Amino acid sequence: MVTSRVPAAVAALLDILRAAPSLADSVHIEDGPTAVNLTDNDRIYVGWQPSGENAVSLVQDFNAAGARTRDEDFVISGYIESRGGDKDMSVRRNRAFEILAAIEGALRATDAAPEAPTLNGTVLWAHVTAGDLFQQQSSDGALAGLNYAVSCRARI
Numbered sequence: 001m002v003t004s005r006v007p008a009a010v011a012a013l014l015d016i017l018r019a020a021p022s023l024a025d026s027v028h029i030e031d032g033p034t035a036v037n038l039t040d041n042d043r044i045y046v047g048w049q050p051s052g053e054n055a056v057s058l059v060q061d062f063n064a065a066g067a068r069t070r071d072e073d074f075v076i077s078g079y080i081e082s083r084g085g086d087k088d089m090s091v092r093r094n095r096a097f098e099i100l101a102a103i104e105g106a107l108r109a110t111d112a113a114p115e116a117p118t119l120n121g122t123v124l125w126a127h128v129t130a131g132d133l134f135q136q137q138s139s140d141g142a143l144a145g146l147n148y149a150v151s152c153r154a155r156i
Contacts, residue, residue: 005122005154006056006074012119013076013126013150014046020106027099042099045079049147052077063155072154075129078103080146089135092144096133100146104128107150123154 010031017029027042032055034045047055058074080103082095107126109117119126130149136142 002156004058004060004074005072005152005156006058006076008122009074009119009126009152009154010047010056010076012122016106016113016116016119017044017046017103020102022102022105023099027102041083042095043081044099044103045081047076047078049077049079050145052147060156070156072152072156074152074154076150076152078148078150080148081143082145083141083143085141087137087142089137089142089144092142093133093135096144096146100128100131100148103148103150119152123152126150126152 014029014031017023023029023044027044030043030045031047032045033048054077056074056076058072060070060072063069063071080096080099082092082099084092104127107116107128115121117125117127127150128148129151132147134145134147136145
């Protein structure tokens with residue numbers, strides 16, 4: 001018996017993002033928080049936000065009378081970071097939103113990826129639903145961070 005689609009959905013989201021041509025060679029994609037040095041300028045985190053406490057938030061309820069199936073709604077938290085040695089914040093901010101657009105594009109159905117909005121069949125649907133932009137300047141240069149949320153519905 002499956003009690004939640006969260007583990008499969010997070011794994012599928014990682015697979016989809018790692019296979020996305022627009023992200024493949026230019027963005028490092030992390031499963032949760034990282035413990036390695038941050039030498040990559042552009043990063044995507046799935047299941048982690050620097051100011052968040054939850055990797056995923058979920059709720060479940062019965063789908064219909066008879067209690068045979070349940071609906072599960074959940075939100076996968078994520079974080080995009082673009083950093084550079086220059087002080088031009090607009091470059092970092094624009095890059096963070098380019099990466100968000102690539103995530104949104106990877107979750108849309110296409111002829112080549114008809115199962116993308118279902119996270120390869122793990123959920124009924126998934127889409128990007130929220131974001132928060134953070135900006136920072138330091139002696140190392142400009143940094144733009146963008147929290148994002150992938151909202152999902154599954155039937156279990």
